[in-house]
Each structure stands twice: as structure tokens, then as C-alpha cells.
Amino acid sequence: MEDENDIEVDNLGVFFRLYHQPHTTLKQEFINFFKRTKAYEEFWALRGVSFKVKKGEMFGVIGKNGSGKSTLLKILAGILIPDEGSVKKRRRISALLELGAGFNEELTGRENIFLSGSILGFKKKDIDEMYDDIVGFSELGKFIDLPIRNYSSGMCMRLGFSLATSVDPDIFIIDEILGVGDEGFQKKCLERINNFKRKGKTIILVSHISEQIQGLCDKAILLDQGRKVCEGIPKDVISEYREILRLRE
Structure with a gap:
């Protein structure tokens, strides 16, 4: 039944324009217009991709770098708008797509927590209640009052993961981040993810590491050159x- 699905992706496609010349003059634009030639070519990062994710399912997306995985997740998170097809999302999504994505480097970790929380629609009172859990899980301690620009990639990952998972999302999207940070923190992340799974949360995990997909996911799809190769x-x-x-070796 459709209401058992948290996400339904139908014939999804998105393309980017690759310009032949980095800077086209106005004169060249007129010439191209009258010759009916394009100054760019269309590169389809994704095309014809369809799948469904059930409520409470841990769904894996695997593929080589450049296969379209991150583009797909940006569409699911609402960052990109597809050029073809449709996406139906039935519950609230929290996405951890890139290390430090959405953080203001000039603000401190503390300030970024409140800024990100407000962008997600939470009131200050709600963020106050989540604050200790976010900082405690991240293990940043006194460094929470340093500007983000002084953070290492591991520190950004800790804060990003802690924030994304503390807002109690219905659907949680994770993109290629479980290999970052020390082993102890990775175990904490995996335990929190498994706890989400036990609570019936829906999780989408993107990785090019096959062991992560096989060890954690109930179902998976394989992307290659922007196309879905298989699902199962x-x-x-x-x-x-x-x-x-x-x-391809």
C-alpha cells in the first residue's frame, strides 16, 4: 500500500549545463541564438530513477564516486529540484549530506546550533531543551564556543551528526560520513542509527563502502552513471x- 511508503521516487531526472566556454560574450550569444546552437551541453546526473522506501526501512544507496548518489540525496532533502519525475515524502526529513554543510564558519558551534535549529523550524525553547544532548553527544566540550572555521573535519562531523540526529527526525538521510572520525565516535554514531531503526525511523544511507550497506541496510539500490542498475x-x-x-579495472 502507498501509505506504507515514506518516500516514493518516480522517473527522477536532473541535469546540469556544461558550457563549452567559461565566458560567453553577448555577441556570441546572439550568434548562437540565430544559428540555433547551444553554448552548452546537458549532463544528466540522474535519469529514469525510481524506487520506494517503506516506513521503518533502512535503505542503502551504493555506487562509485560520480554515480549520482549525492545528487539523489540533495533532491530528497529538498536542496535540488528535479528536471524530470517526482518525489513524494510523507514525513519530516533530517539530512546530513556533507561535513559542516549549512554551518556559518564565522559563528561558534553554539551559535550554529541555534541558527540551524531555527532554520529547521524549532523555537528557542525547543533548541534549549536539545542543546545539552547535542553538545554532549558531539563531545566538543569547551570547543563548542570556538568559531566553526577553527574546527577540524572530524569536529564538524561530530557537531553535524549530533545536531541532525537530535531533532528526532522521521526520516534520516546520511551521506558518506560514517568513515570520518575516530573509531569510538563511529561506534556511537552506529548505535544511534540502530536505535533509530529500533524506533521505526526510516533511514537512507549512502555509501561506496559495500560492508556498510550490507551490514546495516534492509534493501539497497545501485547507481551507475546516473542510472539505477538494480534494486534488492x-x-x-x-x-x-x-x-x-x-x-572497469
């Missing part, structure tokens, strides 16, 4: 992924 149980999808890697 992680073991079968990973076998197809490894075959693609073997053929």
Missing part, C-alpha cells in the same frame, strides 16, 4: 556493484 537485498546489489568495479 543488499547482498545481491553489492554483488552487482563488485562486478561493475571488476569490469
Whole structure:
């Protein structure tokens, strides 16, 4: 049944314009117009991608770098608008797409927590209640009052993950971040993700690391050159992924 799905993606496509020349003059624009030639070519980062994610499912997206994984997640998170197809999302999404994405580097960690929380629609009272959990989980301690520009990538990941998971999302999107940080913090992240899963939250995990997809996910899809190659149980999808890697060695 459709109401059992948290996310429904139908024939999704998005393209970017690759210009032949970095700077086109007005004269060249007129020439191109009358010759009916384009000063750019269309690069389809995704095309014809369809799948459904059930409520409470941990859904994996795997593929090589440049296969369209991050583009897909940016569409799911509402950052990009597709040029083709549609996406239906039935519950609130929290996304951790890039290290430090959305943080203001001139503000402190503390200030960024309140800024990000307000952008997500939370009142100051709500953020006050979440604050200790966010800082405690991140283990940043006194560094929470340093500007973000002084943070290492690991510190940004700690704060980003802590913030994204403390807002109690219905759907949680994670993009290629579980390999960052020390082993102890990675274990904490995995435990929190598994706790979400036990609570019936829906999780979408993107990775090019097959062990993560197979060890954590209920179902997965394989993307290659912007297309969905296959969908199914992680073991079968990973076998197809490894075959693609073997053929391109």
C-alpha cells in the first residue's frame, strides 16, 4: 500500500549545463541564438530513477564516486529540484549530506546550533531543551564556543551528526560520513542509527563502502552513471556493484 511508503521516487531526472566556454560574450550569444546552437551541453546526473522506501526501512544507496548518489540525496532533502519525475515524502526529513554543510564558519558551534535549529523550524525553547544532548553527544566540550572555521573535519562531523540526529527526525538521510572520525565516535554514531531503526525511523544511507550497506541496510539500490542498475537485498546489489568495479579495472 502507498501509505506504507515514506518516500516514493518516480522517473527522477536532473541535469546540469556544461558550457563549452567559461565566458560567453553577448555577441556570441546572439550568434548562437540565430544559428540555433547551444553554448552548452546537458549532463544528466540522474535519469529514469525510481524506487520506494517503506516506513521503518533502512535503505542503502551504493555506487562509485560520480554515480549520482549525492545528487539523489540533495533532491530528497529538498536542496535540488528535479528536471524530470517526482518525489513524494510523507514525513519530516533530517539530512546530513556533507561535513559542516549549512554551518556559518564565522559563528561558534553554539551559535550554529541555534541558527540551524531555527532554520529547521524549532523555537528557542525547543533548541534549549536539545542543546545539552547535542553538545554532549558531539563531545566538543569547551570547543563548542570556538568559531566553526577553527574546527577540524572530524569536529564538524561530530557537531553535524549530533545536531541532525537530535531533532528526532522521521526520516534520516546520511551521506558518506560514517568513515570520518575516530573509531569510538563511529561506534556511537552506529548505535544511534540502530536505535533509530529500533524506533521505526526510516533511514537512507549512502555509501561506496559495500560492508556498510550490507551490514546495516534492509534493501539497497545501485547507481551507475546516473542510472539505477538494480534494486534488492543488499547482498545481491553489492554483488552487482563488485562486478561493475571488476569490469572497469
